[in-house]
Amino acid sequence: MSTDYPALSGLPEAALDIRFIRASGPGGQNVNKVASAVQLRCDLRAWPQLPDRVRTRLRTLAGRRLTDDDVIVLTAQRFRTQEHNKRDAFERLAEMVAQARIEPKIRRATKPTRASKERRLEGKQQRSRVKNSRGKVRSFD
Template identity: 50%
Template sequence: MSNAPLVRPIQPEEVEWCAVRAQGPGGQNVNKVSSAVHLRFDVRASALPEAVKERLLALHDSRITQEGVVVIKAQQFRSQEQNLADAMARLNALVQSVAAPPRVRRPTKPTYGAQQRRLAGKSQRGETKALRGRVRGGD
C-alpha cells in the first residue's frame, strides 16, 4: 500500500494567515520579531470533498471552532517561513487523518473455545472468592 495522500494538499490560497509575536522564552528575538504564525482555514468554504468536510467538522478537536474554522498556531521556529510551512504541514496532516473513510466494523461472535475459556476463568475466580469467607472452628 502506498503512502500517497488521499486528498490533494491544501493550497496556500485557501488559508488566511497572519504573523504574531511568539510566546515563551527567546529573549529579544521573541519580543521584537513577529515570527509566529496564526493560520485559519475555513472548512465549509474549502474545495475539499463533502465527505471529508463532514468528517473534519465532526472531529472533537480544540483547533476547530464552532463556525468550522481550523485555527493553527505555529511558533516552534525562529523564522516566519518555517513556522508557516510547519502550520501548513500540520493542517494537511489533520485533513489527511480524516481523508480515508472509517472502516465498517462487522460484528462477530466469539468462538466456542473462547466462550469456554471465559466461563472456566469465571468459575475459577468464583472458587477463589468462596475461600475468602469467615474461618469457622473445626468443632
C-alpha cells in the same frame, strides 16, 4: 506552499490566509520584537473539491481550532523563524486533512463463539476455586 503537500491537493489559494504574529512564551527581547509565529487559517467553505464526508471528519478532528465560520485556525510558534513555523503549520494542516481522508472502518457486531464462551466460564471457575481455597481470615481479639 500547499502544493508541496499531497493531502492539500486541490486546495485553492483563496482558502488560505497566513498571518505572522508575535509568539508567546520565553524568548527575551526577540519574542517582543519579531513576529515569528504563524497563524494559518483554512476556510473549508472555500474548498469546494473537498468531499463532504472528509469535510465532516475534518470538522471533528479540528475540534476547538474550528471557528463558527468553518475556518480552521492553526498557530505555529515552536521555532524561532517564520519559515520553520510556516512549514510546521502547513505540515499540521496536511496531517489533519490526511487523517480526515481515512475512511473509518465500520464495526459489525459479532457474537462470541461457543468455545470462547466456554473458555471464559472455565477461567472464571478456575479463579473462583483459587479464591475459595484460601482460608478465612480470623481476627485475634
